[in-house]
Structures are given as structure tokens and as C-alpha cells.
Amino acid sequence: EPRVFSGVQPTGNLHLGNYLGAITRFVSLQDEYPCVYCVVDMHAITVWQEPIELTNAIRSVAAAFIAAGIDPKKNIIFNQSQVHEHAELAWIFNCVARMGWLNRMTQFKEKAGKDRENASVGLFAYPNLMAADILAYRATHVPVGEDQKQHLELTRNIAQKFNYDFADRIAELGYGEEFFPITEPVIQGPATRVMSLRDGSKKMSKSDPSDYSRINLTDDRDQIAQKIRKAKTDPEPLPEEVKGLESRPEADNLVGIYAALANSTREAVLSDFRGAPFAKFKPALADLAVEVLAPVNAEMRRLLADPGQLDEILADGADRAAEIAAPVIDGAKDIVGFVSSR
Ligand code: AQP
Numbered sequence: 001e002p003r004v005f006s007g008v009q010p011t012g013n014l015h016l017g018n019y020l021g022a023i024t025r026f027v028s029l030q031d032e033y034p035c036v037y038c039v040v041d042m043h044a045i046t047v048w049q050e051p052i053e054l055t056n057a058i059r060s061v062a063a064a065f066i067a068a069g070i071d072p073k074k075n076i077i078f079n080q081s082q083v084h085e086h087a088e089l090a091w092i093f094n095c096v097a098r099m100g101w102l103n104r105m106t107q108f109k110e111k112a113g114k115d116r117e118n119a120s121v122g123l124f125a126y127p128n129l130m131a132a133d134i135l136a137y138r139a140t141h142v143p144v145g146e147d148q149k150q151h152l153e154l155t156r157n158i159a160q161k162f163n164y165d166f167a168d169r170i171a172e173l174g175y176g177e178e179f180f181p182i183t184e185p186v187i188q189g190p191a192t193r194v195m196s197l198r199d200g201s202k203k204m205s206k207s208d209p210s211d212y213s214r215i216n217l218t219d220d221r222d223q224i225a226q227k228i229r230k231a232k233t234d235p236e237p238l239p240e241e242v243k244g245l246e247s248r249p250e251a252d253n254l255v256g257i258y259a260a261l262a263n264s265t266r267e268a269v270l271s272d273f274r275g276a277p278f279a280k281f282k283p284a285l286a287d288l289a290v291e292v293l294a295p296v297n298a299e300m301r302r303l304l305a306d307p308g309q310l311d312e313i314l315a316d317g318a319d320r321a322a323e324i325a326a327p328v329i330d331g332a333k334d335i336v337g338f339v340s341s342r
Contacts, residue, residue, distance in 0.1 A: 004033045004186075005139035007040035007080065007130075010057035011049065014064050015214040016289075017204035019296075020191035020260040021145030027069040029143060029186070035075040036137050036321060037065055039314070042080045042087065042129060046122040047111065059310045060300070064217055066313070067299035076324075078317030080133065085325040089132035090125070092332055096162050097128050101154060107147070131155040135180045136325040143186040146193040147203060152185040159183065166335045179335060191260035197231040200249030217297060221290045228254075228286040237277040242266050254278075258285050261292045 006026055008018060026037055039061045044054060058079055065077050080086055102108065105127055112119035122129075130151050134142055135158070142152055159180035163170065170179045196202040196213040204214045212227055219227070233250045245252040245266065252266075258281075259269045273281055303310060334340060 001138075002033050002140045003137055004029050004035040004141045004143065005038070005134050005137045006143050007038040007043070007133055008061050008065075009040050009044045010054060010061045011044045011047070012053075012057060012206040013214075013216040013218055014061065015194075015204055015206060015216050016257065016293075017145065017191075017194035017214070018206075019064075019068065019217060019293075020189070020194055020257065022143060023064060023068045023070075024260070025143040025186065025189060026065070029141070030070060030075050033141065035070075036139065036324070037070060037075060037077050038080050038133060038321075039065075039078070040080045040130075040133065043126060046120055046126050058314075059304060059307050062310050062314055063300045063303040064296070066303055067296045072313050072317060076317045076320050077313060078321045079314045082314065082318035083136075083321050083325055085136050085322065085329040086129065086132050089136050089325075089329050089332060090129040092336060093128040093131050093135075093158050093162075094125055096158050096165070097131075097154070101157060102127060104150075105154070106150060127151045127154045128158070131158045134183055135159060136328055137321075138181050138328060139183055140181050141184050141186050143188075146187055149185060149187060152183065156182050162332075169335050169337075173331075173334060175331065175335075179331065189260060190256045190264075190266055194257060194260075195249060195253040197227055197253075200232065200253055215289065215293070217293065217300065219293070220297075221294065224289050224293065225283075225286040228282050228289065231282070233278045233282075237275050238270060238273050238281055240270060240275050242270060244270075251278075254281070254285060258288060261285075261288050 006022060008014070008022060026035065029035055039058050041054065041058050062077060066072060070077060102124060108124055108126070111123060131154060134155050144152065159182055162180055163178040166179070171177070194204045196204050196208060198210055198213045202208070208214060212230055215224055215227055231250070231254060233254065234248055238251065238255065239245060245255060255266050255269050259266050262269065330340070
């Protein structure tokens with residue numbers, strides 16, 4: 001039975017990469033599948049978060065989900081730490097996943113940097129918690145940006161190893177051949193990897209020290225226009241065909257952003273602009289970005305003005321999420337051989 005799950009970390013300002021690579025994809029899947037979208041606050045604390053900022057960021061991600069068009073009645077929007085099943089399943093997965101698998105995770109290497117001895121244990125085990133998030137709902141499809149591909153591969157490996165290690169028990173208890181599905185990543189659209197506006201070789205990221213590297217969902221019209229005007233480019237005009245974007249990372253990035261904002265493709269954008277110079281393309285991109293983001297921004301502000309209502313939406317979502325996750329985690333505990341108290 002198909003189900004979509006994905007999460008976003010409440011770790012600072014959401015940016016255009018999060019929006020185009022993930023959140024707009026969440027919206028487009030909601031008519032096709034039952035969807036569960038999570039504010040992954042337990043992931044956030046794998047690196048230090050000021051408590052008050054974390055609280056605000058949690059509500060801000062929930063507001064962004066709703067402002068972007070996710071319907072919290074039709075789907076589930078909730079906060080990871082409110083559904084304890086995630087942590088329980090993550091512990092079981094800590095005991096399924098191998099050190100060698102996690103040692104290969106490039107995100108840990110990037111985030112831990114040179115001072116690995118000082119990284120939190122949570123940052124290292126992060127992908128196991130992510131596997132638990134997904135598999136607690138037996139999710140079959142996970143929309144993410146390109147950067148999460150390796151973690152999803154790990155989720156598949158964990159599901160496979162669990163299904164294999166406990167195969168006899170899974171069959172004996174009547175679950176058939178596999179208890180956890182082998183989840184498919186959904187990495188689609190023209191903006192699966194939005195790059196920094198200052199450096200076409202780095203992804204747009206919340207933690208980049210330069211605010212000019214990214215467009216935040218909270219930026220106003222002037223900030224958006226100024227950041228696009230200052231975005232790094234080469235001196236050539238736009239090519240007429242997609243082939244001409246090869247080895248021009250900054251141009252490719254801006255055209256990809258335009259295509260995603262316009263719900264179009266790189267091909268169509270290039271054919272519309274017919275080799276225009278950046279002096280013409282950038283203002284058009286800025287106008288489009290403002291046109292798309294301004295209503296999202298306004299709706300986020302409106303929602304954030306009533307935190308009590310957002311908290312209610314999250315609490316309701318958590319109740320509905322737990323209804324799905326609880327029997328799955330009970331099943332997993334039974335399979336492992338724990339004695340049930342119920
Ligand atoms: N630049 C990006 N382009 C496309 N998709 C992106 N995503 C993140 N950056 C880009 C996708 O957004 C979703 C939520 O991401 P996250 O906040 O959970 O984690 P992250 O990837 O660690 O985000 P950041 O902004 O890059 O934060 P830092 O700076 O802390 O590393 C995911 O689906 C992700 O793929």
C-alpha cells in the first residue's frame with residue numbers, strides 16, 4: 001500500500017532549495033498518495049540549537065508546509081518528537097545498521113568537519129533515525145533533494161537487513177516475506193539540487209555563512225531582487241539549448257530555479273529567452289521569484305501570528321501519525337523478541 005513520508009529540519013531559515021527541492025514536491029504528491037510530512041526536530045538537535053530558536057523554527061517549518069499548500073486535514077503534518085515511536089524504532093535500527101555503513105555517509109563527514117571527535121553521537125547515527133522516520137509509516141515513496149540520496153540508500157539497506165535477519169520470525173508472525181518495504185526515493189523536477197548563488201559548486205544551504213548565497217522564504221521583495229542581481233554568473237549570455245549549460249554551473253542553476261518556479265523545464269525557459277544576456281534574465285527571474293514567494297511569505301506570517309493554532313495542528317497530526325506508527329513499532333518489537341506488556 002503506497003504512502004509518502006518526508007521531513008524537513010527546523011534548523012534556521014528555510015531557503016529556496018528546501019522549497020523547490022522538497023516542499024513543492026510534497027504538495028504535488030498529496031493528491032496522489034496519503035502523505036505524512038514531519039518537522040524533524042530530533043534531527044535538528046544533532047547539532048547545537050538554541051532552545052527558543054528551535055521552538056520558533058519548528059512552528060516556522062509547519063507554517064511553511066501549510067503556506068506552500070499542504071493540506072493538514074487531508075495529510076498529516078506533525079512534529080517528530082511528539083511521536084515517541086520514532087526514537088524507539090531508531091534504537092532497533094542502531095542495532096541493525098553497521099558502523100561501516102554509517103562511516104561512509106558523506107553528510108556526516110561534511111557536517112562533522114575536521115573535529116570529528118567532537119561531533120555528537122546523534123549526528124553520526126542520524127541516518128538510522130531517518131530510516132526509522134520513514135519505516136515507522138512503512139512509507140513507499142520519499143520525496144527529497146539530491147543530497148539525501150545516500151541516506152535513502154541506507155534506509156533501504158536497513159529495511160533489507162531487518163527483513164533478512166528476522167525472515168523466519170516475520171513469516172511465523174504472519175507478516176509474509178517482508179516487514180518493511182524497500183522505499184523508493186522520489187528525486188524529481190528541475191531543482192533537485194539548488195546551488196549557492198555565490199558558488200555554483202556548493203549547494204544552497206541554511207548553514208552557509210553568507211546570506212547572499214541563498215534566498216530565504218522570509219526574504220522580502222527587495223532582498224530577493226538584490227540577491228538575484230548579485231548572484232554569480234559568467235559573462236556569456238544564456239545558451240539556446242540545454243547542452244550549452246554544461247560546464248556553466250551558475251547559469252545552469254539560475255535557469256533551473258526559473259524552470260522550477262515557473263513549473264516548466266530548462267528547455268522551455270531557454271527557448272523563451274533565446275540567448276538573452278543575464279542583464280535581461282536576472283530581473284525576469286527576480287520578478288518570478290517574488291511573484292511565487294510573496295504569497296507563501298505572507299501566509300507564513302499570518303500563520304505564525306497564531307502559534308497556538310499551529311501547535312494544535314501539530315498535536316492533531318501527531319495523534320494521527322501515532323495511530324499509524326504504533327502498530328508498526330509494536331510489530332517490530334515483537335519480531336525482535338521483546339515481551340509485550342499489552
Ligand atoms: N540546495 C538544495 N536543493 C534542493 N533540495 C534541497 N534540500 C536541502 N537543500 C537543498 C532538501 O530539503 C529537504 C529538507 O532539508 P533539511 O533541512 O532536512 O536538511 P539539509 O539538507 O541539511 O538542509 P540544508 O539547508 O542544507 O541545511 P544545512 O546547511 O544544515 O545542511 C531535504 O529533502 C533536502 O534534500
